Amino acid sequence: MALNSNGSLYMQHEWLIDVLADLKAFADAKGMGASAEALDDASLIVLAELNSLARADAAAAVGEHEGQTGSVTFLFEGRRLA
Structure with a gap:
């Protein structure tokens, strides 16, 4: 389940809350x-x-990039700035 552009899973599924509110009324x-x-x-x-x-999706998104980051020195070495 992906987050929408503003990062809110709630906004994607707001209709669920609306339906429950209508039933409650x-x-x-x-x-x-x-x-x-x-x-x-x-x-x-x-x-x-x-x-x-939403928290699980956010954690999974962070995990997708695992191993793709390094130290600042490594980053700058790749750009020949260190």
């Missing part, structure tokens, strides 16, 4: 208190999982 309007509370909990879980996925 319906449950509240119909007096379905337990369902409304469960949907509120579900929204928090979705946000937590999206945050976890």
Whole structure:
């Protein structure tokens, strides 16, 4: 799952939160208190999982470059500046 251009996984999946909010509003309007509370909990879980996925994606992106970096001296040697 990739981050979008501004780095926000939430923005890509904002519709999930919107759907849960609509369902919660319906449950509240119909007096379905337990369902409304469960949907509120579900929204928090979705946000937590999206945050976890974003962190995993960020860690994977860093890992993709593993071994491709070196010391500043090595970098400048490659450019014949050291």
